[in-house]
Amino acid sequence: MSNTFSFGLLATDGMARRGRIDTPRGAIATPAFMPVGTVGTVKAMYPEQVRETGADILLGNTYHLMLRPGAERVAALGGLHLFMDWQRPILTDSGGFQVMSLAKLRKLTEHGVTFRSHIDGTAYELTPERSIEIQTLLDSDIIMQLDECLALPAERREMERAMELSLRWADRSKAAFGHQPHRALFGIVQGGDDPELRGRSAAGLKSIGFDGYSIGGLAVGEPQEVMFRVLAELTPELPADKPRYLMGVGKPDDILGGIERGVDMFDCVHPTRAGRHGHVYTRFGVINLKNARHKDDPRPIDVASPNANCRRFSRAYLHHLVRTEEILGAMILSQINLSYYQELVSGARAAIETGTLGDFAASTRAAWVQGDLPPL
Amino acid sequence: MSNTFSFGLLATDGMARRGRIDTPRGAIATPAFMPVGTVGTVKAMYPEQVRETGADILLGNTYHLMLRPGAERVAALGGLHLFMDWQRPILTDSGGFQVMSLAKLRKLTEHGVTFRSHIDGTAYELTPERSIEIQTLLDSDIIMQLDECLALPAERREMERAMELSLRWADRSKAAFGHQPHRALFGIVQGGDDPELRGRSAAGLKSIGFDGYSIGGLAVGEPQEVMFRVLAELTPELPADKPRYLMGVGKPDDILGGIERGVDMFDCVHPTRAGRHGHVYTRFGVINLKNARHKDDPRPIDVASPNANCRRFSRAYLHHLVRTEEILGAMILSQINLSYYQELVSGARAAIETGTLGDFAASTRAAWVQGDLPPL
Numbered sequence: 001m002s003n004t005f006s007f008g009l010l011a012t013d014g015m016a017r018r019g020r021i022d023t024p025r026g027a028i029a030t031p032a033f034m035p036v037g038t039v040g041t042v043k044a045m046y047p048e049q050v051r052e053t054g055a056d057i058l059l060g061n062t063y064h065l066m067l068r069p070g071a072e073r074v075a076a077l078g079g080l081h082l083f084m085d086w087q088r089p090i091l092t093d094s095g096g097f098q099v100m101s102l103a104k105l106r107k108l109t110e111h112g113v114t115f116r117s118h119i120d121g122t123a124y125e126l127t128p129e130r131s132i133e134i135q136t137l138l139d140s141d142i143i144m145q146l147d148e149c150l151a152l153p154a155e156r157r158e159m160e161r162a163m164e165l166s167l168r169w170a171d172r173s174k175a176a177f178g179h180q181p182h183r184a185l186f187g188i189v190q191g192g193d194d195p196e197l198r199g200r201s202a203a204g205l206k207s208i209g210f211d212g213y214s215i216g217g218l219a220v221g222e223p224q225e226v227m228f229r230v231l232a233e234l235t236p237e238l239p240a241d242k243p244r245y246l247m248g249v250g251k252p253d254d255i256l257g258g259i260e261r262g263v264d265m266f267d268c269v270h271p272t273r274a275g276r277h278g279h280v281y282t283r284f285g286v287i288n289l290k291n292a293r294h295k296d297d298p299r300p301i302d303v304a305s306p307n308a309n310c311r312r313f314s315r316a317y318l319h320h321l322v323r324t325e326e327i328l329g330a331m332i333l334s335q336i337n338l339s340y341y342q343e344l345v346s347g348a349r350a351a352i353e354t355g356t357l358g359d360f361a362a363s364t365r366a367a368w369v370q371g372d373l374p375p376l
Numbered sequence: 377m378s379n380t381f382s383f384g385l386l387a388t389d390g391m392a393r394r395g396r397i398d399t400p401r402g403a404i405a406t407p408a409f410m411p412v413g414t415v416g417t418v419k420a421m422y423p424e425q426v427r428e429t430g431a432d433i434l435l436g437n438t439y440h441l442m443l444r445p446g447a448e449r450v451a452a453l454g455g456l457h458l459f460m461d462w463q464r465p466i467l468t469d470s471g472g473f474q475v476m477s478l479a480k481l482r483k484l485t486e487h488g489v490t491f492r493s494h495i496d497g498t499a500y501e502l503t504p505e506r507s508i509e510i511q512t513l514l515d516s517d518i519i520m521q522l523d524e525c526l527a528l529p530a531e532r533r534e535m536e537r538a539m540e541l542s543l544r545w546a547d548r549s550k551a552a553f554g555h556q557p558h559r560a561l562f563g564i565v566q567g568g569d570d571p572e573l574r575g576r577s578a579a580g581l582k583s584i585g586f587d588g589y590s591i592g593g594l595a596v597g598e599p600q601e602v603m604f605r606v607l608a609e610l611t612p613e614l615p616a617d618k619p620r621y622l623m624g625v626g627k628p629d630d631i632l633g634g635i636e637r638g639v640d641m642f643d644c645v646h647p648t649r650a651g652r653h654g655h656v657y658t659r660f661g662v663i664n665l666k667n668a669r670h671k672d673d674p675r676p677i678d679v680a681s682p683n684a685n686c687r688r689f690s691r692a693y694l695h696h697l698v699r700t701e702e703i704l705g706a707m708i709l710s711q712i713n714l715s716y717y718q719e720l721v722s723g724a725r726a727a728i729e730t731g732t733l734g735d736f737a738a739s740t741r742a743a744w745v746q747g748d749l750p751p752l
Contacts, residue, residue, distance in 0.1 A: 327420040
């Protein structure tokens, strides 16, 4: 266990990287997928069940936690790890993304953003400095700068303005973060789908100097091929000796494509949200358990899965739990999806180590294309 | 493991009984509390988590299961145990109680009851024979006769009519059940709060002969003292060598009072339903975690509890999960309540064995009266 935050690159395969992040709360094997513990819980999962899927690190949402239960309250209760009983690393976002997508009466200025809670209308202000303060109160291990994230498509002028504001906020974030070697501060690259803006953003962040580099403003409405192009152009501009985190991404094929383009870290609510809506991911792609074809199907999700939940329950039972909106359905399907995501990144890590990521990606995609079992 | 259903009385203490039911699917220590797996799942719990609380047997609801997923479907899928992955004993009710409380356009005749599903309006008929058939299709280990259960207070004439109808249905149920020594058929005593009607019901059932005797028509609106009086008058009329099951009861103090009056088996949705609504039961009574007094309270529910969930999470965290309506809150609080219920019946079993139920009941009630920790 390290006393400071550090990153080591263990192997590469093309642009893909196999690495290891050390933190005082434990190591993170990369490429890593981080389950989202929105408001202090990965929905429908006990912390130890999340760990058992293979997760080394969770993500916490600053916006949700500052509203409920409040950052000062979490700090007084001993920090987010103790609060939710997850003793391993936690990464927190800056809160900016949810302010833009969820909050009401937003007003953005050079200073920061004021908004009202989507829950009870309470007024808040989030500035680069306050975001760092909140994330520090939560006792986050990996802290994000506040940035402005636009949806795509967007006007170039808008993308440039938001990118430059984000850079100035990066500078203020670095100053507010100060010297805290036991945790990390990540800058966030913005610039939409414009290579020149992305390059300027990356250069600006590098000159400030961060412990890691997040890639924001992707998976915000653009086609997957645009995201992949931006990644392929951008990651060579980022320091090789620092981790790279593609924020809020994604589905399994987004993650595999991101790994192939040099991304080290991913997070997304998709596996748990999809699980709560009856969709499960397996090596044969996605299955909609709401579909009537599963009603009488005694077969499990995947008899050869390493995950016991994929072998023990019939599709008919899972269909029934989804149709009756039983909590156990959300519990099982969230677990299956998080397990599959970890299986995917763990497979990619092993392949990068042996220089066989191309084969791994090809066989993984072939199985997805092959699809689920035929109906009975 | 027995090949047939049987009951043995191991010890008595006053009217209270310590017993053991053997079934081909495992033994049931009595007095027993049976968690309710309404529609094929104990809400918000994996089967192994239910077992870990100490439950030997679950209850399944015939009404819910006949609607969704349907008894014939469950049978084709290998029975309810395989369907929900609970290999230990399951008791099923007859469906009659929920037909009266949930279904629409009910019509009761000598033959049975016709009704429409509360979910989609589909028409069904439930007769004594069909109820046995459904419970057999579910592969239930302990089957209930169809009865008519009235709410209290009720007119004596009504109570008498329903009791006599239930007796005639008991007779038909026994004939329909036939010879199935690997499972049990229980008759149900009715008769409201009238000792004479209860006595006639018990006598009628005994002359038909059942593997166990359920006590229906209590906890249906009457004061607890009325329920306790009926129990104290009734249980001496029931065969000592057969188990007695008080249906749908109750809160912890109802269960303790039932044990003192010679009841062997209990079931109730209350512990899981209360958990989903933020109420937890401990040896110090009930705690409403929604209450603002818990908002900043770092103390766990009960540091000295044998249940890890009572020791690991702060009241502040549980309050937060309840307020944000997180599924994990329902999971944890359901687990805590089912554990406490099992702790209660397990403590009563040990006390009956040593002839100290009076002391156990007195100290248990004193702790309930003492109540929860004072606010910080």
